[in-house]
Amino acid sequence: MVYFFPLSLLQTISCEKCRGPTHKCWSDDCKMRSCASERNVAYCFECPDFICDILDKFANNGHDHHKRTVENMKKMKEYGVKKWISFQKEPQFCP
Numbered sequence: 001m002v003y004f005f006p007l008s009l010l011q012t013i014s015c016e017k018c019r020g021p022t023h024k025c026w027s028d029d030c031k032m033r034s035c036a037s038e039r040n041v042a043y044c045f046e047c048p049d050f051i052c053d054i055l056d057k058f059a060n061n062g063h064d065h066h067k068r069t070v071e072n073m074k075k076m077k078e079y080g081v082k083k084w085i086s087f088q089k090e091p092q093f094c095p
Contacts, residue, residue, distance in 0.1 A: 031054045032055065035047075044073055
């Protein structure tokens with residue numbers, strides 16, 4: 001699925017990742033953000049249901065960086081966040 005956004009919206013959005021202010025999100029009804037908040041987890045991989053249907057659909061929606069996001073969460077779960085960060089040669093963000 002491909003989404004098209006009006007240029008005026010794109011110019012006002014400033015993605016600050018999943019922990020940024022909700023008014024700057026691409027979607028004010030982000031299922032992952034809502035779920036993590038309801039389950040009181042900072043990262044999806046901290047949830048006992050990791051990897052759930054929500055993440056599976058996200059990872060397989062045709063956007064390569066979404067798949068990488070879920071793969072990175074798997075590694076964060078395996079190594080821990082601090083150690084995973086130490087492996088990164090440069091920061092990686094959604095395009």
